[in-house]
Amino acid sequence: MKQNNVNATMLKALLFKELRELAATRSFWAMLLVLCPLVGFSFMEAVLLYGHAGESILGDDILMARLSPLEGIVVPTFSALYLSEVFLFPFVIIRILGVEKQFGSMKLLLQICPRIGIVLLVKGAVAMIAFFLSLIPALCALLIWHLLGGYLYLPEVANLLLGHVLFALFVIAIAFFAVSVTDSPQTAAIVTLSFTISSWVLEFAGQNQSSLNGISWLSVTKHLRLFETGLFSLQTVFGFLLASVFFTQLSAIWLKTHNDNFSKFKKSGLTFPIFSIAALLVSQVFYFKDFSENRINSFNPKNEAELRKITKPLKITIHLGPDDSLSVDFEQNFLSKLRRVVKDVTVIYVPPKEAGAGGQEDPKFGQILYDYNGIQLQSHDVGAPRALETLHVLTGVSLEGEVASPYPGHPLKTETGICHFVFYVFLPAVILLSWLTSQRLMRKSKGVVIFAKE
Amino acid sequence: MADAQFLIVRNLSCAISRQTILSDIQLFVPKGKIVSIIGPNGAGKTTLMECISGLLPHSGSVEIDGSSIASDLRWQHIFYQPDQILPYPDHGVYATLSFFRSMFLVSQPRLNEIIERLRLQNVLSKCVKELSRGYQKRLLIAIALISKAPILLLDEPFEGLDIKQTKEVVNILLEEREKGRTLLLSIHQIIDAQRIADLFLLLSEGKVLGSGTLAQLQEQSGLQTGNLEDVFVALT
Incomplete structure (x- = not known):
């Protein structure tokens, strides 16, 4: 009788299988290709505007102190990544899980690895690898900014990265859930996009004091914005993680084929009170840290x-x-x-x-x-x-007047000439080359050679 | 009688979207036998296999070696290979087989043996989606053979194979039987079923029309002589 454990060999096999699937996923390569000009354009526009802004306030120390690279360069550059997380990344994730349902191999997977949680964990890990690879253009932009003499305050950049990682985790969980409750990747894409886009709309509505303002806290985009200001909120971190675990748990319930729909509804219903209690506990977490260099939030x-x-x-x-x-x-x-x-x-x-x-x-x-x-x-x-x-x-507490921030501001006017080549030629070429190489490697499996020798 | 059986299916019924697909199925299979599930399209053959393997919700019980096994634990004893699936279409054939070898913790020589037996050597570097129908079917059978489960459920194992390939696969499956494996094959070509099976389960509209050896089925149908086709016609 087989053991009910998934050992290291099986985990490794699962992981490599998923990595092969990622390499075969055209939407993944397309996402990377689209991101290069998108990030490049955002970055170059940001550098241009930041330079103009610095130039126009030259000599005014108060206004200069408000010139933050986080706000002026990093956030606009990462806004292109946000667009990808909302509109492109879901397609990559849906492919990673949806291919199993679409071509029937889910029936095999459920027999060879009945612990669906492990399957989702491995697939989630590979989706995160895809996300980290999608960071390359944005990180290149920051590197160029640094090489051009621009200033970066690493804690606030790291905090923003954390926000995007959490947002990506949430999108992965939503996409998994969408695949688990729908029959086709197309429907799963519609469900996932409706989540990500409505989050965007809710955030927008919240800014404009519309009738949706009362529920704008549901917008994950709104919570991502906190990280864009350099603010770290433990409650928000836990909130993202809890929501991701919740939707992954629902996915696990709905992917198991041996339960009927009534049983799945019942199990899903049982998870609600558990996660509601967890959400209540998360709402009591009260820890904030302002990572912004200019302490704009504190x-x-x-x-x-x-x-x-x-x-x-x-x-x-x-x-x-x-x-x-x-x-x-x-x-x-x-x-x-x-x-x-x-x-x-x-x-x-x-x-x-x-x-x-x-x-x-x-x-x-x-x-x-x-x-x-x-x-x-x-x-x-x-x-x-x-x-x-x-x-x-x-x-009666001893409060003093808020003195002007010692933050000097980091104005910089620079040329972006090299960026055109990097983002419109070099990076897309590297990605295309990697794509073609990966396809060739997938065919030329090492094992085939070994087998041929035997 | 049921005590000597290795796989016992009792009172198995299945309904999907409130429509009854299988009704009160009984099946008794001794160890090391090949059972052919025969029936026209829509008889419920695939659904029965998916229920036995634990992939579909059902009522009734499935006992293996004297113990009733819950749906979510049947993978420990049964491997079900569905028909008309294309596992990992963008992966290489060898990479796909290696993946299953690792998941089933099977040795490399065993995988090599299966590759040779199913004559897959020439397509190892191809993508799964580039395979012809016959090769796709052979790949599916190879995956099933890699499994170490004592009970194999194969859905239409000869579909898409030519006469020569069918004969080869029949021989491979007979060898598996000799090794002590119990096989349930869903077959809609009666002639193929007669060639390989020790026992038959005749299914129509989700109900068992008859089961047992050919002689037992002849008795059940009231025919003194006649082949499986005659028996099937007589029972329907």
């Missing part, structure tokens, strides 16, 4: 340490609409930073009443009411220094 460290001493509930009532420009400024400069330091903060927006027949405006318009430990203070200033001062008076 108060100064001394103020942060003081603000952490605020342990009682703090309520802030703002007599403005949430989409008012003053509210948006207040949110960006103060509230978002405060929420990441003080755990128990409640913010309530009270949109002002419309002017009546007499034309009288709401007397509370623009008022910000701070309520802490039974004491209330009010202010009309949406600036961070004044808000901190108010908190200092209200809570």
Whole structure:
């Protein structure tokens, strides 16, 4: 009787089989080819705009300090990668799993490796390899930026990479789920794209205060944006991982053919409460780290340490609409930073009443009411220094005015001449060559030669 | 009688989308025998094999060597080779066979022996999708033979093979029987079935019309003489 274990030889065989499948996947090579000009164009445009911006503010130290390569170069370059993750990468993943269903080999795979979790793990690992290979053009762009004399702050770049890795993991899990519940790769592609694109739409809707704003937190794109600002959120990391595990678990349930649909629904239903509890626990995780060099997401460290001493509930009532420009400024400069330091903060927006027949405006318009430990203070200033001062008076913690960041900014005006060759000729040529070589290697299997010798 | 059997299928029924495909199937197979499942297209032969192998949900039980085996554990005893599948079409033939060799933990000499027996040497460097129908079928049979399972279920093993190739495959399968393997073959060509099988299961519209040796089937059909075709016609 066979053992129920998958040993190292089997794992290796599975992994190599999947790598061969990846090398045979045209959509994978097509994705790499498309990414070269896409990333190249984004990078070159970013370098151009960044250079112009630096030139126009030359001599203005305050504006220069706002010139961050993360915002100006790295994020725009990686935005091309994001497009690939949303529109191209799903096709590669669907092929990796879908080929088994499409050509019937899933029936064999379920017999030779009945632990479907291991099959998904190996396929997921190969999908991640595909993702890491798709990073090559973007990493080349960063290398060129460095060689051109541009500045990169590695912690914020690494943080952004982490965000994209997590996003890719989620897309893999969604694509696996789509393949497991559909009969054809085409339908699976539609299901996966509907997930990734709707995430994009939700994020967009969230920015525009539409009726979908309330559910915009469901957008994984919105969570990816956090990493683009240099912010690390442990809650977001766990959220991505949990969602990925959840959809992979559902895929495992739906890929098993020996269960009928009722049983599959039942098992899927049972996973919901388990993952809901896990999600609840994840929502309690409260750890943020600002990896941005200019600390754009945080108060100064001394103020942060003081603000952490605020342990009682703090309520802030703002007599403005949430989409008012003053509210948006207040949110960006103060509230978002405060929420990441003080755990128990409640913010309530009270949109002002419309002017009546007499034309009288709401007397509370623009008022910000701070309520802490039974004491209330009010202010009309949406600036961070004044808000901190108010908190200092209200809570007694020792807060100082936010001093200007020592961050100098890294302006650079440079030429991108070599980039055209790298992204439009060299990299595509290397990819085409790798494609052709891999196809030849797949035919000329080492084993065939050995067999012929025997 | 059932106690001496190696593979026993009891009261197996299967419905897909509320439509009954198999109804109350009983099957008793001694160790080291070849059973041919015979029936017209749509009789439920493939579904029966998928149910026995544990790939499809069903009611009833499957016992192997005296123990009832749950669907998700049958892979330890049974290997089912479906018909009309194309495993890993973009991979080389040798790479595909090597993959299964590694998964079944089979030795290289055994793989070489199977390659030679099925005359696959000349196509080893080809892609699976480039193979002719006959070679594709031989590749599928090779994969089944690589498996170490004591029970093999082969769906239409002679489909796409010419007369000479069919004869060769019949001999290979008979050798496997001699080694003690139990084989269930789904065959719609009655003449092929008669050539290889020790026992027959006649299936029509998801129901068993008769089962046993040719002599037992003749008795069940009330015919004194006649071949399998006559018996099948008499029972339907």
